Amino acid sequence: METSLENLLKAFVTSQQRITVLTGAGISAESGIPTFRGPEGYWTIGSEAYRPQEMATQRMFLKAPLAVWNWYLYRRSVCARAEPNPGHRAVAGMERLFGDRFRLVTQNVDNLHLRAGSTPERTFEIHGNIFLMRCAEACSAALTPVPAAFDDWPRDREISSGEAELLRCPRCGGLLRPHVLWFDEVYDEPFYRLTTTLAAARETDLLIVAGTSGTTNLPNKVAWEVSRRYKAVIVDVNTDRNPFAALAVRQGGFAVTGTCGQILPEILALFQAA
């Protein structure tokens, strides 16, 4: 790590400034979770094969709700088998160190940050959480855990009629849906913390971007809001060059090449030593 970055991180600790960490698929890939945008995410319904961008839609849920559930139950089991890595644990360590000066914004739905010790109060899961479900009819905003009956769900198992009953809303009898943002939906505050996330970005003095390459809209807005703030610094941690690295460097920040599991613990150690 460059000396100027080390000095900046140390000086941050004794300031009263605020830090936001923004994470994406890269940090969870290091725990063995595929993005599901590639071949792992392809899914067959009847004789048709569908791409993830078709499966993760309200349109598909309306057409084939149990097939969409099946896909998510399988993905949920993949996430449940994975373990948080040193990158996740370093992020949780930063929250413990900085308390209310800290926010985590994650694109990941895999629950690994919370399992690593990040708190729900300061963690904004802007694409939802695959372990939770809610009423598809929106009769209430309540989030409930996906039942344990669906644990260890193999890729090719069908949902029985008895199991399908567990996916019905206890209030209105309509279908429940996975608590995730679909490709044909938009960010909002009640479910995805849109307003809260942008407000946090506007108060951020140090943004650490880890394992995301800026393909979706809200993470880009977060980085943009931070970049407009006077003297705010962006540090990008990634295994390869990406738009966030370019933005960071253009704004006088830093692009650190490496894995989240390697670099984030180094950053935490610098914070702790200051």
Ligand SMILES: [Zn+2]
């Ligand atoms: Zn309902």
